[in-house]
Amino acid sequence: MKRIAIKIGSNVLSRADGKLDITQMSALVEQMAELYHEGYEIILVSSGAVAAGRGEIGADASLDEVSSRQLYSAIGQAKLINRYYDFFREQGIRCGQVLTQKESFSTPKHYETQRHCMEVMLAHGVIPIVNENDTISITELMFTDNDELAGLMAEMMQADRLFILSNVDGIYTGNPADPTSRLIPEIRPGETLDDYIQPGQSAEGRGGMASKAKVAMRVAERGIPVVIAHGRRPHILTDLMAGKPEVPCTRFMAASVPSSILSVRNLLEQAAGAVPSAQSLSDKEVSVILEELASLLKERQEDILRANAADLARMEATNPKYDRLKLTPTRLDEMADELTQVAHLPSPLYRTLAEWTRPNGLAFLKVSVPFGVVGIIYEARPNVTTDVFALCLKSGNVCVLKGGSDAQMSNQALVALIQDVLRRRGLDPAICTLLPPEREAAEALLQAEGLVDLVIPRGGKALIRSVRKQSRIPVIETGAGVCHTYFDASGDVDKGRRIICNAKTRRVSVCNALDCLLIHRDRLGVLPALCQPLADKQVVLYADEEAFKALQGHYPDALLQRATEESYGTEFLDYKMAIRTVASLEEAVRHINRYGSRHSECIVGEAEAVIRQFEREVDAACVYANAPTSFTDGAQFGFGAEIGISTQKLHARGPMALPELTTYKYIISGNGQIRN
Template identity: 45%
Template sequence: MSVQEQGRRAKAASAVLATATRAAKDAALRAMADALVRRTPEILAANEGDLAAGRDAGMSAALLDRLSLNEYRLEGMAGGLRKVADLPDPVGEVVRGSTLPNGLELRQVRVPLGVVGIVYEARPNVTADAAGLCLKAGNAVLLRGSSSAARSNAAIVAVLRDALDGAGLPADAVQLVDASSRDSVKELMRARGLVDVLIPRGGASLIRSVVEESTVPVIETGVGNCHVYVDADADLDMALEILLNAKTSRPSVCNATESLLVHRAVAEPFLARALPALRDAGVTVHGDADVVEVGDRRGVTVIPATDEDFDTEYLSLDLSAAIVSSLDAAVAHIARFGSGHTEAIVTHSLPAAREFTARVDAAAVMVNASTRFTDGEEFGFGAEIGISTQKLHARGPMGLPELTSTKYVVTGTGQVR
């Protein structure tokens, strides 16, 4: 089936979803969650086919981790759908309202976007997350995953479509776009009038390509070159715990920390502990000359860093590190190399925290907390559709409200202009 035909079917399905009741959508979401758990063996069998192909192709450990499913992750996907079902329905919410001087009653209400296209890489959990969020917000979704996850995505979408049909909603509300050719991405990007918005999730090159070439409106989800800055007034025990969590808990995701900045006043005592701890956790540190020097004194190998290292979203157990002379220098470093995703400061100084949060330009700024918290589920949104690093329409983790637009409903008693 062509993308154009899928778009037409999605458009028809979106018209049904736009007026579906919350009860109907929630019942469908719970049916989808139950079906994922019930049909776990067939999904895992499909995923193993993708993993085997990935290993044969020399896929990196980080990408294999993103691709991998197991019973625990499938339970998590099902749990995400159930959480979305429990969330308030954004459709019909009154954003603001007033009575005008002429007696007209004005209301701005949330409405679905319509048809959402999503282009993403090697993360089959996105398939269920995106389908569930789009459904709850009254949208149909066209899912274009990567060829490396084709078997997994096909199995998941088949399960979700069957559950939708059984729940009385159109199966075409969730469709999988062919991933065997790049032409399908181009067709999605050119499907203006059928696809209302396109959301790319993946590496920098994918996002750049979609943003630059699409004629369909795009919500840009950015790469996560996230920093932890250890301030002069930091609790060093806290800073080390935050750093290790932010870097090592799951290095292949966009909210993992990729760069460490340490104020010179605490650099020696902090790095004396942090460098061995990072080494023991399997992390390779790419440091500036000052960090290399501390590593030499402590018997820890630090690879000399280049600007490219500081500019890199590693998605692996690699970390760039620099010693900075001040909070100003830390902010300047982040402005130069950051991606506008998540930045963190560890400090007991309220003035330093306030200055950092005011000056750093990012979708999320953490004070004394791990960058790993930038996540729709952690923020209480249920699963997320992506983390937007742009400034129009949506910024940060995109939950249900970000998957809606608004319309004005004006009610009168015969007024004319």
């Protein structure tokens, strides 16, 4: 069965006096009924409510734009839908009203709820009649016009074709009233209309031909052909569907785009559109929002834990990701505390990074500014959701979150909470956008050139490698932590025992957990003492031959295995650890620089010269002396929270917090100088 979306403009449905043209409505319904009975599913996006309301009670010059639109649409919507209901009933067809808002396209939950509603209507033979709910829409969150709404509906419902009916035949090479202008019959993907589009809008609606063309090109680029035609021409819909070549119109030819990415593209566009809203906030307003979210996080713990329990029920408790996924009242309190910490941090925005004046008098300022839209792809870590939002909001950025399917319910609950706070403040909820959990959403995000400014993957090597390979937008690599501790010949056994145990077992599923212990050959005698606490935690050790012999008889046989080459360079994320014996500091450094992920490395030793050499020669974002790698965390660094641990060297390295979520620009002030 074919599915078509039809947008009827207010200028098609209105008479010269502004009242509804009942005869025209009836004629269009008869054409839609003919198509319906031929087996087409029809989605109707109809303007005309405001015009109908104004025609019913007359214009009131004392009302502002929002108040007048609310009044006229409240009256006109009832009149409009009643007329449609009667006309369709005469044709033996049922119709139903769908009133929507722009924010309904901003979150996966609202988006899917709206789509599901319309799918159910179509499945039961009901024609959805869609319009914006002008009675409650906020000006800055309104659709540009019903052309935009029609385009979004066509994409969401994966229509086979979109018809936009207006009061002109299509796109002309000039003013349609000019006899020298000619109608452009076909627009192919990639063609531009900048030389032809006329500005302006209809008398009763918010749209104009520029808007229609923009929507038509975007929808066609996503695989749905679009036709712009004159809605008052007799039999226009049936003639167009019959493919009559003599019918004047402009056809936008469809590009080949996978339908699976259409809804994701919508969400990304909404996120990009929310940038002005995010960057309009003062630091005080941001702090209030984060503190309110922290309070709400504590108040609604039961709802979040219930959602998290649903995620946990789908994962085996023995899975190394289980601990990362699990939320508890204590962890939620910690997440709330981190929100409060970020709220109280100084803003990283618009700081003067450098300033100077040239001999010609030009004054230069280098100031920190937001990136714009930051995308995060992460695995089963619900706490990342609130951390990222807090840091992005504080740094003036919109965040686009692509979490793993393992944490779907938890992420949805947390983002719903965030968007609730944003709405209370009259802000665009797309400031925090959650993408669907499917793999296709990540692929669409990575191809979103022009919509997303930066992508940060948080996860294992496979995820990071995939993102780096596929992305067409800048990437900051984070995550994969193959962490080492080197116990030097000068190392203190008591310090080493505590550091090794903490680094390995505090939380085995995090990226700063210890994966490999390097021990100087001269200290193999103390290896059993160093590893004794690990036996209590049931840690499996993969030891090279020398270390295996030193541990044999002193460590449980069931937990002691011989290492293979694969044991080194592995991020275990489990109660497992490799051990290798080295003859010198230099050998330890060579091993780390070969097998490490440039995340976090540690030395346990008392010889200052050895420690300094280790710190200098090890290539990692964080290098510890006599402290465990478990401290690699934004909060532990005093950053309040982190967006990830960068393991690369460009732009950011180590725990990324507020300063790393800004870029900079130059402000140059002159007094009429010109260049020779």
